[in-house]
Amino acid sequence: MKKIRFSEIGGFTPGYLLVLGITGLLAVLGLGAALYMEHSGHWVTGMNNEIVWGTPHVFAVFLIVAASGALNVASISSVFQKTMYKPLARLSGLLAIALLAGGLIVLVLDLGHPDRLIVAMTYYNFKSIFAWNIYLYIGFFAVVIFYLMTMMERKMNGYTRAAGTAAFIWRLALTTGTGSIFGFIVARQAYDAAIYAPMFIIMSFSFGLAIFILMLMTIYHGTDRELGDRILFRLKNLLGVFVAAVLMFVTIYFLTNLYATEHHGIAGFILASDHIYTKLFWLVQIIFGSIAPLAILYNPVTGTSRVWIGIASTLVILGGLAQIYVIIIGGQAFPLVLFPGMEVSSSFADGIVASYSPSLPEVLLGTGGIGVALIIVALAVKVLRFIPQSLADADVDPHYSAD
C-alpha cells in the first residue's frame, strides 16, 4: 500500500460553486423559516398540543443519529485497525461533526425559546436524558475534533488510536442517549422500550454510512480524483449488512408489540391502518428504504454499478427519514391510553388519532439543517486536507495486484 497523500480540493469550479450555492440557499431558507416561526409563534407550523414534535425534529433526530454513524468508518480504521479504511477516517470525522451541527441547529431553532439556549447550558436537571444529551453532544464535538487533530497533525499521530477509541465509545453513548429520549417515555404506547437505544445505534450505522458513501462518490466525481472499486464495494457491502440489521431490530420491536395484548393497538396502528404512517412504514421504510437497497447492493449487476450504489444509498436515507417520521410523529399520533380497555372521547381529541400536516416553515427548517451540514463539509474540504488524492485500488488495498 502506498503512502496516502491528503490535499485540499482545488479551484472554484462551477460544480463547487453550485454546491455552495444550493447548500447556502438551503441554510438561509432554514434560518428564515426559524425566524418566521419564532416571530409569529408556533401557530404557523403544523405542530400542536398533541403532535408536539414535528418535521423539524424528524430532520434533527435523523441528522444527529446519522452523525454518530458517519464516524463509523473512522472507528473501523482506528479502533479495529483495518488499514484500508484509514484514508477515509478524516472525512468520516468531518462528516460526523457537520451532521451533528446541522441536527442541533434545527433542534435549537425549533425551541419555543431559542434565545434561552444559555439557560439550557446553565440549568441542569440531571434526571433528564435531554440534559445528559447536551453533555453528550458538546462532548462529541470535543472528542471528534481532538481525534481529527491526532490524525492531521503529524506530532499527534501517536494518540490516534486512543482518541479514536474514545470517540467510538462516545458515539455509542450519544446514540444510546438519543434513542433513550424515546425509550424513557413511559406515557406513550409507541415508546417506553429499551430496544430504542440499540436500535438507534444500528440505525446510525446505516444512515451514517449511506450519507458517507454518497458524499465520497460526489467529492471524488466532482474533483476528478480516483475512487477505486475495492473500497467502494467494501463500503456498500457493509451498508447492506447495516440495512439488514436495522430490519432485524424493527422486526423484533413489532414482534414484541404483537405478542403483548397491551400493545396490539400501536402495532396495528403502524402496521395495518388507513393512516399515512402505515404507508410510510411499508412503502418507504421497508420496501423502498430497506428491501430495495438490499436487492440493489447484493445483486451482482447493480451491486457493482456506481449509479445503483448511489441510488441504494439515497433510498436508505429516504427510508431512514420515513422510519424516524413514523417513530416520532406516528408515536405521538396514536392516542394516549388513559383508561385501558375503555372508550374515551373529549373536546381535546381524546381517543382519536391526532392530526398533523407538515408546514412549509417546518420543512425548510429541517432541510436548512442539511444545508448547514453540507456547507460545513464543502468549506472544510476546501481549506484543510481531509481528502486523499487518490483512493485507487492500488493505493488503498495492501493485497492489490493488477490482474
Add this chain to the structure above:
Amino acid sequence: MSEKEQVNLTRRKLIGGTAAAMAGLTIAPGIILVETSQARGKDEAVTDAVRWGILINTNNCTSDCTGCVDACQNENGWGAGSTDETHSAPNQKAQWIRKVKVTDKETGYAKTLPMMCQHCENPPCVDVCPTGASFKRVDGIVLVDKHICIGCRYCMMACPYKARSFIHETLTDQRSYAPRGQGTVESCTMCVHRVDDGKDPACVEACSSSFNSAMIFGDLNDPSSEISKELQRHGGERIRADLRLNPGVRYQGIYG
C-alpha cells in the same frame, strides 16, 4: 447632671439605639429580623407537611356541565376566559382542564370527568425537563417556571394525561397571578395563587357551589381532612395507576 448633659445623653441613647436597630435590620440582605405578621407570607417556603389533592366523584359529574372548565378559564385567563389565542388552531390552543367521557365498550357504562394535570408525586414531566423548569412544590403542586422553560416540549411528550399545553402565539390578555408566555409550556397550577391564600382552586369552588358538588380539595396528608375521610370511606382511583406516579388528583366511580 445638668439639664444639657441629660439632653445629650438622651440624644446619644436615641442615636445609638437607632444605629443598633439599623445595623440589626441590615445585618444581611434578605434576612428579615422583625416579623410584622404571624400569617405565612407568599415568600415563605411551603412545607411538605401538606400534600394538596383533589377528589372527583364522577357519580356526581354530569355530562352537560362544564362549570369546572369555565371557572378555570375565567380564573386563569385562557380559552373563553381570554381574548388571546386567536391565531391558533383548536388543537394548538391551551387546554388546562377538559371534560372526558369514559365508556365501557362491553356494558355501555359511561361517566364524564374533568381531566387536568394530575399533580403526580413522581411526575414524568419533572423527570424529563432538561432545565428543571418543570418542578414539584413540596406540597405536591406541579408547576412550570416560565423563566427557565426553553419550550422544548419534552414534558408534553412525557405526560401520560395530555395535561400540558404549549403557547403557540403572543399573548396580551393575562392575569397577573397566572403569567403565560409564547414559547413556553403551561398546565393546571391547582390555582396555586388561591391555595396559598387559603382558598380552594377555582374548579373546585365552582363545582361545590353547583348542584353537582363532585369535587373536594384538601390535604391528603391530614387524616382528618374531608378529602382524606372520603377516601378512607369510599376509596379512590388513580388514572394510569399502573405507572405508579401516585397522582394528587383522585377519582371515584369511573369503573362503576
